[in-house]
Amino acid sequence: MKIHINQQGDIAETEITINCKQISPEIEKIISLLRVMDLKLTGMKDNQTYILDVGKILYIDTVDKRTFFYTKTEVYETPLKLYELEERLSANDFLRANKSCIIHFKIQSIKADLDGKLLVTMNNGERLYISRQYAGDFKEKLGVK
Known part of the structure; x- marks a missing residue:
């Protein structure tokens, strides 16, 4: 892979062009990383x-x-790893819920479970559990005691 950078003071907006024979998983990952920004x-x-x-x-x-990625009605696959997404999205109201899930704070309700877990109902009606390990951080970010 070759990388060319053309720095000019008179350019108003940064533009990135990818020239490739075909879109590969690596190219998909590069595109995903650029989109996060x-x-x-x-x-x-x-x-x-x-x-x-x-x-x-x-x-x-x-x-x-x-x-x-889960939206209200659709599911999409991404080449990015969960830890990469967690790092990039933590400032955007996303927080780790358990070892395999990150939740956006688009929730209808939250309910404490007997064993210290939290049950969250998302805006689309799906229910997800927040493990005890992450429940404290989740409550703190939401301002709930």
């Missing part, structure tokens, strides 16, 4: 790449070493 993420669905606004993502989950 612009608060957009790319996700794959039905062999097509979609550009998603971060604000539409309800939660991110990892299943069988594959990472997925």
Whole structure:
């Protein structure tokens, strides 16, 4: 892979062009990383790449070493790892819920469970558990005691 940087003082906006024979998983990952900087993420669905606004993502989950974005009605796969997304999205109202899930604070309700876990109902009606390990951080960020 070759990288060329053309720095000019009179350029109004940064532009990135990717020249490739075909889109590979590595190229998908590069595109995803660039989109995070612009608060957009790319996700794959039905062999097509979609550009998603971060604000539409309800939660991110990892299943069988594959990472997925869940919106109100759709599911998209991403080549990014959960820890990469956690680092980039923590300032944008996303917080780790358990070892395989990051939740966006688009929730309807939150309920404490007997064993210290929290049960969260998302805006789309799905219910997710926040483990005891992350419950304190979650409550603190929400301002709940």
